Amino acid sequence: MSSRRLPRLLQAPAVILLLFWMLVPLGMTLFFSFIRYVLASLNRPEWTTPSIDNWRGFGNYAFVLDSKDFLFAIQNSLLIVGGILFLTVFFGVMIAVLINKVFPGQGIVRVLLISPFFIMPAVNAVLWINMILDPVLGLNGLAIEGINSVIASMRDAPVVGWFFSLWPEFKPISFRATQTSAYAVIMMVTWQWTPFAVLIFMTSLQSEDEQQKEAAILDGAGKWSQFRFLTLPHLARPMAIVVMIQAIFHLSLYAEIEIVSRGNGNKNLPYLIGEFANNNIGAASATGIFAVILANIVAIFLLRAVGKTLME
Amino acid sequence: MGQIVLKDVVKKFGDTEVIPPLNLTIEEGEFAVFVGPSGCGKSTLLRLIAGLEDTTEGQVLIDGEDMTEVSPSKRGLAMVFQSYALYPHMTVRKNIAFPMRMAGMSEDEQNIRIEAAAKSLNLTDYLDRKPGQLSGGQRQRVAIGRAIVREPSAFLFDEPLSNLDAALRVGMRLEISEMHKRLKTTMIYVTHDQVEAMTMADRIVVLQAGVIEQVGTPLELYHSPRNKFVAGFIGSPKMNLLEGAEAQKHKAHTIGIRPEHIKVSTKAVKGAWKGTVGVAEHLGSDTFIHIHGVEGCDPMTVRAAGDVAVKHGDKVYLTPEKSQIHKFDEAGLRI
Ligand SMILES: Nc1ncnc2c1ncn2[C@@H]1O[C@H](COP(=O)(O)OP(=O)(O)OP(=O)(O)O)[C@@H](O)[C@H]1O
Ligand SMILES: [Mg+2]
Numbered sequence: 001m002s003s004r005r006l007p008r009l010l011q012a013p014a015v016i017l018l019l020f021w022m023l024v025p026l027g028m029t030l031f032f033s034f035i036r037y038v039l040a041s042l043n044r045p046e047w048t049t050p051s052i053d054n055w056r057g058f059g060n061y062a063f064v065l066d067s068k069d070f071l072f073a074i075q076n077s078l079l080i081v082g083g084i085l086f087l088t089v090f091f092g093v094m095i096a097v098l099i100n101k102v103f104p105g106q107g108i109v110r111v112l113l114i115s116p117f118f119i120m121p122a123v124n125a126v127l128w129i130n131m132i133l134d135p136v137l138g139l140n141g142l143a144i145e146g147i148n149s150v151i152a153s154m155r156d157a158p159v160v161g162w163f164f165s166l167w168p169e170f171k172p173i174s175f176r177a178t179q180t181s182a183y184a185v186i187m188m189v190t191w192q193w194t195p196f197a198v199l200i201f202m203t204s205l206q207s208e209d210e211q212q213k214e215a216a217i218l219d220g221a222g223k224w225s226q227f228r229f230l231t232l233p234h235l236a237r238p239m240a241i242v243v244m245i246q247a248i249f250h251l252s253l254y255a256e257i258e259i260v261s262r263g264n265g266n267k268n269l270p271y272l273i274g275e276f277a278n279n280n281i282g283a284a285s286a287t288g289i290f291a292v293i294l295a296n297i298v299a300i301f302l303l304r305a306v307g308k309t310l311m312e
Numbered sequence: 313m314g315q316i317v318l319k320d321v322v323k324k325f326g327d328t329e330v331i332p333p334l335n336l337t338i339e340e341g342e343f344a345v346f347v348g349p350s351g352c353g354k355s356t357l358l359r360l361i362a363g364l365e366d367t368t369e370g371q372v373l374i375d376g377e378d379m380t381e382v383s384p385s386k387r388g389l390a391m392v393f394q395s396y397a398l399y400p401h402m403t404v405r406k407n408i409a410f411p412m413r414m415a416g417m418s419e420d421e422q423n424i425r426i427e428a429a430a431k432s433l434n435l436t437d438y439l440d441r442k443p444g445q446l447s448g449g450q451r452q453r454v455a456i457g458r459a460i461v462r463e464p465s466a467f468l469f470d471e472p473l474s475n476l477d478a479a480l481r482v483g484m485r486l487e488i489s490e491m492h493k494r495l496k497t498t499m500i501y502v503t504h505d506q507v508e509a510m511t512m513a514d515r516i517v518v519l520q521a522g523v524i525e526q527v528g529t530p531l532e533l534y535h536s537p538r539n540k541f542v543a544g545f546i547g548s549p550k551m552n553l554l555e556g557a558e559a560q561k562h563k564a565h566t567i568g569i570r571p572e573h574i575k576v577s578t579k580a581v582k583g584a585w586k587g588t589v590g591v592a593e594h595l596g597s598d599t600f601i602h603i604h605g606v607e608g609c610d611p612m613t614v615r616a617a618g619d620v621a622v623k624h625g626d627k628v629y630l631t632p633e634k635s636q637i638h639k640f641d642e643a644g645l646r647i
Contacts, residue, residue: 209395209397211393211395211397212397212398212399212400214364214391214393214397215391215393215397215398215399215458216399216410217364217384217385218362218364218384218385218389218390218391218411219385219410219411219414219458219462220385220411220414220415221385221410221414225414229399229402229410230399233399233400233401233402234401236401
């Protein structure tokens with residue numbers, strides 16, 4: 001008996017610590033989500049302290065569900081995560097396959113490719129929204145201006161001038177304060193996280209079996225067939241890993257959304273939580289519970305779709 | 313169909329010349345085996361024929377056509393690799409179907425060929441498994457199946473059995489030999505294994521450092537090796553090579569005598585070589601005796617039929633069969 005008790009006793013502190021680590025915040029969130037709890041209230045000062053007396057039942061949940069931004073936030077969460085996942089995996093595979101070939105300067109190119117990953121998310125967002133996507137001062141504005149001036153000069157050209165005079169003047173896209181701000185977030189996070197995907201795919205490509213390729217060449221497979229039937233299935237597992245890890249990270253994006261548009265036209269669940277938390281802790285907690293549920297649904301969905309390749 | 317001719321083929325990797333100009337003709341329907349020490353260029357030669365490596369100089373002709381610049385898949389050859397090189401994400405059926413799929417063959421035709429190949433290779437029950445769920449022998453059979461369905465004009469094997477255990481090797485050896493008898497397709501087979509080379513080959517090509525030392529039927533190589541290298545390389549245990557006084561008696565620089573052509577006796581024999589037993593390996597059917605103290609060759613190996621009762625330290629007398637002595641000159645060439 002004692003031979004089993006001693007190891008358990010020794011494990012206990014770690015287990016208990018972990019339990020507290022998880023259960024205390026989750027328990028507090030759950031508790032707050034069922035009571036009225038605000039940071040400041042002139043009319044009802046008793047709501048400013050968390051207490052069981054302020055029990056509200058599912059009132060906070062109903063309030064959140066009714067708020068106009070809730071469905072929009074869920075939609076946007078999924079749009080942003082889905083968009084980033086698709087783009088990072090797509091570009092990750094393309095770039096990894098491209099730089100897997102031996103070429104001069106390979107080492108430097110690889111280091112440069114990895115570097116976006118080491119930039120802080122907030123800095124990344126500031127750089128993108130101001131220097132690249134800004135409709136006046138950014139690359140976006142400059143490029144459109146350039147195109148417009150080229151078209152304008154072509155209008156006077158002989159023979160083809162009439163064709164260009166049919167063209168309208170292009171307008172730069174504004175990435176702030178409208179639905180396009182979600183696309184801005186997708187772009188900047190894709191830029192930042194593609195290196196992560198490249199890194200993982202690259203290591204995987206290096207373990208690809210050369211003889212399999214040679215066998216496929218002899219079997220009459222061209223470059224595309226080799227990619228389609230050998231490389232892509234070989235990358236299934238790392239793709240699963242990239243998708244899982246990124247899904248977890250990007251469901252909780254915050255800094256980029258804050259910097260791009262302060263939530264105007266583009267909120268996800270964490271951002272909504274942040275907005276509620278300015279005053280209404282009860283509603284923020286209820287949103288938090290919704291976020292946990294959404295994360296679990298996404299995780300189950302991903303595990304189903306992707307886990308099979310991992311388990312093989 | 314399936315005559316393969318190598319014409320002055322040279323292969324260099326950078327500055328190192330792995331294969332100096334080499335000429336070789338493999339006849340239609342022939343089972344040719346390449347043997348040679350590790351690193352002598354057997355695999356390189358096979359890959360040159362397959363087109364997986366480019367020749368530095370010279371030509372590869374298949375059925376009289378210059379294939380030197382033709383892409384591997386258009387040469388009509390199939391290769392079986394040592395590591396099997398199966399496609400791990402596809403079932404056995406898909407693996408075997410792959411070359412046909414790439415050739416754009418109809419599903420019906422594919423299925424007919426798959427079933428036939430699976431039947432002849434005992435794979436019918438495994439068609440829906442993935443390679444990871446098969447044993448080594450089964451995997452190699454899938455690799456062979458994938459080669460067969462293409463109906464190539466020649467098969468190239470690069471040490472296909474060396475990852476298998478001894479018992480399985482014997483079985484697969486017979487299967488491949490039978491396949492050759494049945495299909496009558498040209499086969500080129502690279503191996504390290506003496507027994508595989510001797511039993512399967514119509515002709516053996518002995519290579520050393522990219523140079524062909526001798527080409528001949530197994531028995532030709534056994535009975536009349538062209539030089540000391542081939543004499544030492546073909547046959548197991550190795551031929552004993554003696555230099556010095558004993559060789560002078562036969563007016564040769566070196567003489568060679570195979571272990572199985574020496575009589576061993578524990579009683580004194582007139583004119584025999586004297587020696588002391590070092591190690592005696594009793595295999596039941598044969599006894600390999602390693603003998604020290606024979607002038608010009610130490611240790612000398614003798615292969616005696618049956619179980620010979622000798623032990624370490626015994627004095628023995630050795631009499632070679634006169635007719636089986638091979639003589640070589642200073643350059644190592646047969647006299
Ligand atoms: N890609 C390459 N680059 C440079 N040298 C190579 C390359 N491939 C093979 N070699 C060299 O060519 C020589 C022949 O190699 P090869 O693989 O043909 O030998 P092998 O006879 O098949 O040996 P083994 O019996 O061990 O398989 C070796 O010395 C090897 O180092
Ligand atoms: Mg080899």
